[in-house]
Amino acid sequence: MAQLTYRESVSLAIAQAMRKDPKVFFIGEDVGAAGGVFKATVGLLEEFGKDRVMDAPISEQAILGAAMGAAMTGLRPIAEIMFSDFLAVCWDIVANQIAKTRYMSDGQITIPLVIRTANGGGSKFGAQHSQSLENWSMMIPGLKVVAPSSPADVLGLMNTAVNDPDPVIFYEHKSLYASKQELDNTDLSIPFGQANILHEGSDITIIGLALMAQRSKKAAEILKEKHDINAKVLDLRTLVPLDLQTIKKSINETGFAMTVEENPRLCGWGAEISSLITEHCFSNLKGPVTRITTPHVPLPSADILEDNTIPSVDLIVNEVIKKIKGE
Amino acid sequence: MVDISNDDIGEINRLKLWEMMLKLRLVEKKAYDLFLQNLIKGTSHLALGQEAIAGAFGVALQEGDYTFCTYRGHAHTLARGSSIEGVLGELMGRQCGLMKGKGGSMHLTDVDKGVMGSYAIIGAHLTIANGTALASKYNKTKEVSVCFFGDGTTNIGAFHEALNMAKIWDLPIVFVCENNLYMEYTAISDVTAVEHPAADRASAYSLEKIIVDGNDADEMFRTAQAAIQKAREGNGPSLIEAKTYRHSGHSRADPGKYRPDEEVKDWLENKDPITNYRKRLLDYNIDEKVISDIENKIKQEVEEATEISKSSPIPDTKEIFTDVWADGGYEWHN
Incomplete structure (x- = not known):
């Protein structure tokens, strides 16, 4: 029995995915050496090294574009957009490219990609760092939309997200990062579409x-x-x-x-x-x-x-x- | 006269370049004819006059390499070996099309040939091409990614983000700016802070300034080979600015009247890559019959592919509901 925070479950979920599959890598801003601005990715760089945990410049389009291109070849990237509000600066890559390329290519191209992002209010960050944007992605054909509410759900849904062949936007709630749960087992899998x-x-x-x-x-x-x-x-x-x-x-x-x-x-x-x-x-x-x-x-x-x-x-x-x- | 004693390209590659450029030219002309016959709907952006760039890369690249192009991508797709009926069929919305009519002219994709898509939002594909290059580096494999784009792209943010990322991670990628002097209807020089929209930005990303005559197939081929080799050997990205000119307007709807008549005349009469290359082949003592045999062969191929496309069935409307998801379907709830 281990007590895990939602925050710790994020890094554990990513680590478990990376241990199982060498095709999984992680890319984002301040995610490696700094362990993420919400400290949700602490320890990943130390365990997996720079080749698999990539600290990127503040270039959201380049981050998601690189993740998309890598996914097109069969790799399974997890890309972080620090705050979901920043999806607005790379929305072309999300809404026009990642979401539509499978369809437009008549299924020639598969994009097994996870975009994880800190979403929601409660931190008094104001209107550009607090939004809940699940509905932005829900309305676009080709995107799967996940929003876990507990450490167990983070673990189980991230596992499913990484193994899903389609692009997934994974909305983590900032106000839940400190929430805790007792877990017997951390190697969980929760199917999508199951309330x-x-x-x-x-x-x-x-x-x-x-x-x-x-x-x-x-x-x-x-x-x-x-x-x-x-x-x-x-x-x-x-x-x-x-x-x-x-x-x-x-x-x-x-x-x-x-x-x-x-x-x-x-x-x-x-x-x-x-x-x-x-x-x-x-x-x-x-x-x-x-x-x-x-x-x-x-x-x-x-x-x-x-x-x-x-x-x-x-x-x-x-x-x-x-x-x-x-x- | 050319110095034929020290020929680094050779007859075999020259004839490949000739055949390739002719194919791109004749298919684009055919696409235009089919538009006039109303057999192609929607829009189309022809690369007439710019064949030397896609053609040279088509000859220089290897199987397994990745290419990304823009909505002006018929030529770049054909240059990787995609079938003519696959391209024309897609433009005509037929089942024989590369994507069975689901993508259209601006999104030609042929993954088996390394054509990783044609992208219709300016700049996006530079960042995506970094991703296939990143995958080659991650997997320690030797593919090279090549990304074609127009001069207008150099003023959008994604261009700058992509170049910086490619350089900091030394990705095996070649960025190719086809500077045809007009972004769409506006002269690129009227809206750009530097003279050479791509090359003058290279130093900002610690890249070499490379400007090449994009209408000279030999020069393009040499430049392409050098950049591809550099990437393949793990020595990082290149940014090439190829000067060229489109013979027609920006798109189907554009007669291109914003361009001075004298300028158009000069490019069409004196700088056409295909007319000039024919002369060069003769200068290199290549038999005229060999040259015209290739011409006749390509003409016949284009005619045959046109007939195949015309007789190909239209897609089943069931196709609307396929391939949103990897399971083949489009359902979003249970």
Whole structure:
């Protein structure tokens, strides 16, 4: 039994992948000698050396381009984009090149590539270092989208990501890096497209991702203890592929659905989930699907402003009570 | 007159260059005809007049080497040995096309021939070509990656990121700027801070300044060979600026009227790489019949491939739903 942080599980997941497969290498800014700005890649350079752990210049396009080209030859690169916000400076490589080249080449080219990136708020970094951007990649055909909420999920999903033949964007949540979990075994494998039930309940289904899944779980515990409401919490873990079957099954049982997203309102992933629920579970719904998101604003920096922008445990609790009690 | 006593290229390579350039020229002309017949839809960017560059690299490269080109990439694809019907078929949206109509003119790809794609967003493929070069270094294998691009690319960020990365890691790659004097409709000199858009940037990345007459197939071949050899021997990247001129406009929609008539006339009449190379072959005492036999052979190949393409079926609409993912499909939920 070992206690691992989410942060430690990132470096362990990469190390385990590199030990198993010499085709795996790791590239990013400040990832080697510095061990990453979030210290999530400490020890990799020492174990694997400069040929496999590459400190790159601040050149996000060149980093992802090199990773893509290497993947086209059969190598399995893991590339780090330090903050997910920086995906905007290399979005051509992600959205036009990495995502579309398999299709445009009629399957001649395969790109087994993992882009891992620190995502989400909670650090008071302001609007350009705090965004939750899963939905940016979700809307582009050809990208798989992963967002783990626990150390075990980091290990299991990274293992699957590295072995997946398609490009994967792996969103690590900054506010979860310090979270801990007891693990018997670290050599885990979690299939994509398999939601995790974080809390059992029959009154409502709350659907979350990453930090919002963990906050939904805490909300469900409070709802059970103090309000006698039994909420089922689904952690989607991957947006693409999406575990629609588990969502459908749960909504058909509970009749109430709520999504909890960290991104601004418009075109957040919850909109797609809400649409699917309406399409597939309409006759079993007891009310409209509720979407909790951040307001449609850039994230502010000051403690009180950021804390009141990102959905909190209290907000989820209150929204569920309103919904169940019909207020 | 040329000095034929000390010929470093030799008749065999000269005839290969001749055949290669002719093929690129005649296929591009055919593509233009097929456009006028409305058998090719969409857009197309012809490399008429620039054949010596792709042609020289096509002859100089080995099997297994990787090439990356732009949306103006019909010639560069053919230069690696891709079939004419594969290229014309793709332009015509037929099943015999290299990607069965899923990519089109701007994305020609033929991995079996080392054609690692044609890229239609300026600059991106310089960074991607670094990746195949990085893989060769990582695997300790000897392939060379070659990346072709236009003069307009030298002003986009990816160009600079890619050159820096190639140099710091000494990647086995050759960057080839085809400077045809116009980025699209605007003269490159009007929008660039240096005279030679690629070569004058070389020193910023500790690279040698290399400028070559891109319409002289022999000079191109020598330059290509030297850069390829340097990369293959593990001595790092090169940046070549090849001066050239496109005979037609930027794309199908462009008659190229922004270029002075005298300038166009000079390049077409005095600097055409194919007309001039024919003269050179004669200067090197190559039999005119050998030269014209090759011409006739290529003409026939192009006609045959055109007929194959025309008679090839259109793709099944089921193709829309294939190859988003490596499992062959496009599903995104269970």
